[in-house]
Structures are given as C-alpha cells and as structure tokens.
Amino acid sequence: MEETRWGAISTAIILLLLAINSVATPLDKRSLQLIGELNGEGPYIGVVTVYPPEEKAFFDSNALKPHPKYPFLDLSGRRFRVGKIHGKKVIYVRCGVGMVNAAAASQQLFDLFDVTGIVHFGIAGNVNSSFSIGDVTIPKYVAHTGIWEWLNIHGEMDKKDFGMLVIGRYNKPRAKGKNALGRIGYQPEEFYSHNGKPNVPEDLIWAQTTSQWQDLAKSLEGMKLDSCLNSSLCVANERKLVVGLRAATANIFVDNAAYRRFLFHNFHVSSVDEESASIVMTSLSNGFPVIVIRGLSDLAGGQKGQNAISTFGPLAARNAVKATLGFIDMLP
Incomplete structure (x- = not known):
C-alpha cells in the first residue's frame, strides 16, 4: 500500500x-x-555532507553501494548519489559550504525524492575545552547565531535579542571609553513550520533535532574512534563521542579565541559550523526527522599558532563518517 x-x-x-x-x-x-x-x-534516507574532504572520508569507507542502474542523478549543479548503506536505501549529496547551500540541497531532497529524513555529517570547530580534536558531537540543539542586529554605539538590545556581544569588552589593552564598533544583539530565527499557521513564523533560537533519533544515537557513545591519521600523525588519548549538547551555526568560520569564549559562555555550545542549523530547520519546517553528526577538527581560535583544520580535518571527517555509518546501520 x-x-x-x-x-x-x-x-x-x-x-x-x-x-x-x-x-x-x-x-x-x-x-x-x-x-x-x-x-x-523508495523510500530513502537523505545523507548530506558539505565539502570535498568530508566526502573523501565518506567514499574511502566504501560503505555506499551504488544503485545498479542509476548510481547518481545530476540536478541543479549537484550530484545526488543513489545506493545503499548497510542495506538501507540512501540518497547522498554534497551540499556545499554555507547556510544557503545547505538549505537548498536539503529542500531539493524533500521536494524531489521520497526521503524519510536527513542524516547530516561533517566537521566542526570545537569551542568546548572538555573536548579534543577528533572527538564527535551529536548535538540535540542547534542555533543560528548569524542573525545579528548591529546596534548603535549607544543602542539598546531589542527585547527579542539574546546573547549580546559588547565588542569594547575585548579591547586589548582595555581602552577607556567605548569601542566604535559598539555591540551586537543576536536575533532569533523566523521559523516557518508545516504545522504552523501560513505566513505566521515563530521566533526560534534553539532548533531541536529529532528526539527518537537522538535516543537511538546514544548507543553510539563509547564506540571506537580513530586517534591517528597515519603512523606518524596522532592525537593524544582515545577520542570520544557525546550525544545531546548544543551547536551554533553561522556563515562564519570561527578562528578567534575571544569569540570562541563568547559563544561558549553565552550560548553554551560545544561546536560551531556553517550548515547544521540550516539543515535542521529545513528538515523540521518540512516535518521530517533530522540528526547532526560532527567531528571536531580544530579549536576555533583557541590554539597556539595555525588552525589545525588542514592537519586534523581528515581525522575529524573520518570519525564523523564512522559515527554516521553506525547510526544508519541502527535505523529501522
């Protein structure tokens, strides 16, 4: 039927x-x-990642078994690959960097294909000092922290704003008077839902991933993750996977220690990326389940010297892929 x-x-x-x-x-x-x-x-599970290094880790796993007749379909510049992972029918796509690309690719999946939900994986910056490079986080909540109201130097926050960033507090040395860049008030997302009133969005700060999928993912905690890219490039101690924290998304690559601290102390997020909130909100808006799986590739500015993404990004991607494949294997 x-x-x-x-x-x-x-x-x-x-x-x-x-x-x-x-x-x-x-x-x-x-x-x-x-x-x-x-x-x-169908139906299929939608699988979405962002850019080539993540895709390479996914292809290197050899987990995707292509459809025998139609292994892929090219639409609007994107290649949608059709096949199976652990016997589950999937449609995989690399969306491209940024929130617009993430939303566009997700909406294409929902509009054109018989998908039951989206499993999104990739790498992310680590803003939580209790985590290390190579760890994997599966956040329960994701916020779009890229909607700013850049206030007048004497301006007050709007009642809807949250987590205000006062730039002058970060002067070094601390200057007298006010910093001319002033302050930034973070605004909530306007969220349109399939079960809401037409043209009546709700204010949304934290988009919650699907509870049932979160519960399923908890059994991944304790899984064996990689600590080495090769015999000469390793990180200390074993990597860990944690389910149920918070993440922030914006069209901003964070490589700044002060902003990293601000995000952690004001929003209590453990990771930052440029796509997750967009994919989560698009999925929820259409009424489909969604989960985010991110490997931590760098310290988002908390490091000494150069950002580690170019060195350890492949390790973070590999661990994110391991968790993703494990999760798909558990799906009914």
Whole structure:
C-alpha cells in the first residue's frame, strides 16, 4: 500500500512538473522520469555532507553501494548519489559550504525524492575545552547565531535579542571609553513550520533535532574512534563521542579565541559550523526527522599558532563518517 501510494504521488508530481514551462524549471523530462522511477523504489534516507574532504572520508569507507542502474542523478549543479548503506536505501549529496547551500540541497531532497529524513555529517570547530580534536558531537540543539542586529554605539538590545556581544569588552589593552564598533544583539530565527499557521513564523533560537533519533544515537557513545591519521600523525588519548549538547551555526568560520569564549559562555555550545542549523530547520519546517553528526577538527581560535583544520580535518571527517555509518546501520 505504501509503495502504491508513493507511486501515485510521484506520477502526479511528474505530470504537474511536465506541464510547467521548461523555462521555469531546470528539470528535463528524462530527469523527471528517473526521479519517478527511483521514488517507486523508495523510500530513502537523505545523507548530506558539505565539502570535498568530508566526502573523501565518506567514499574511502566504501560503505555506499551504488544503485545498479542509476548510481547518481545530476540536478541543479549537484550530484545526488543513489545506493545503499548497510542495506538501507540512501540518497547522498554534497551540499556545499554555507547556510544557503545547505538549505537548498536539503529542500531539493524533500521536494524531489521520497526521503524519510536527513542524516547530516561533517566537521566542526570545537569551542568546548572538555573536548579534543577528533572527538564527535551529536548535538540535540542547534542555533543560528548569524542573525545579528548591529546596534548603535549607544543602542539598546531589542527585547527579542539574546546573547549580546559588547565588542569594547575585548579591547586589548582595555581602552577607556567605548569601542566604535559598539555591540551586537543576536536575533532569533523566523521559523516557518508545516504545522504552523501560513505566513505566521515563530521566533526560534534553539532548533531541536529529532528526539527518537537522538535516543537511538546514544548507543553510539563509547564506540571506537580513530586517534591517528597515519603512523606518524596522532592525537593524544582515545577520542570520544557525546550525544545531546548544543551547536551554533553561522556563515562564519570561527578562528578567534575571544569569540570562541563568547559563544561558549553565552550560548553554551560545544561546536560551531556553517550548515547544521540550516539543515535542521529545513528538515523540521518540512516535518521530517533530522540528526547532526560532527567531528571536531580544530579549536576555533583557541590554539597556539595555525588552525589545525588542514592537519586534523581528515581525522575529524573520518570519525564523523564512522559515527554516521553506525547510526544508519541502527535505523529501522
């Protein structure tokens, strides 16, 4: 019954899209036919990562077994790969860096394919001193900390703002008077939901990943993670995986110790990245489950010297992939 229902829905969508003027849609007739055929074989788990080093770690695992007839489909500049991981049907895509790319790729998955939810993995900056490079975090809450209200030097925070950053507090040496850059008030996201009132968004600070998937992920705690990239490049002690913390997302690569401390003390986040909140909010807005799995690649400015992402990014990506494959294996 479920397959019949989705087959009928897919056919209806194809007929509707074919009726649209070709100028209005980048999808050609052949692509629509392939999508319809693939959806008839679904449903699938959506798997999303961000950029080539993460994708390389994923491909190096050899976990993705390509679809025998249609191993991939190219749409709007992205390659959607179809196959199985641990016997589970998946559609994998690399979204690209930043919140716009993450939202666009996620929405494509929901609009075009019969997916049941998104498993998102990648690397992230570590802002929690109790964690180390190579550890993996599966956050319960993710905030979009890139919506700023840059206030007048004498301005007051809006009642909706939270976690105000007063730039003058970070003067070195501490200057007398006020810093001309003033202060920043963080604004909540406008969240549109599939079960909310049309055109009536709610203010949202913390987007919560799917509770059932969080509970399932807890059994990953204690899994064996890699501490070495090779025989000569290792990090001290064993790596750990922790479920249920907080993460921050913005179109900002954080490599600044003062801002790292601000994020940790004001938002109590353990990791920072540029995509997770976008994927979580897009999934929740459409009514689909979602989980985020991030390997910690650097100290987001807390280190001495150069950022470690170029050295240990591949290790963080490998551990994120291990956790992702373990999670997919547990999905019913």
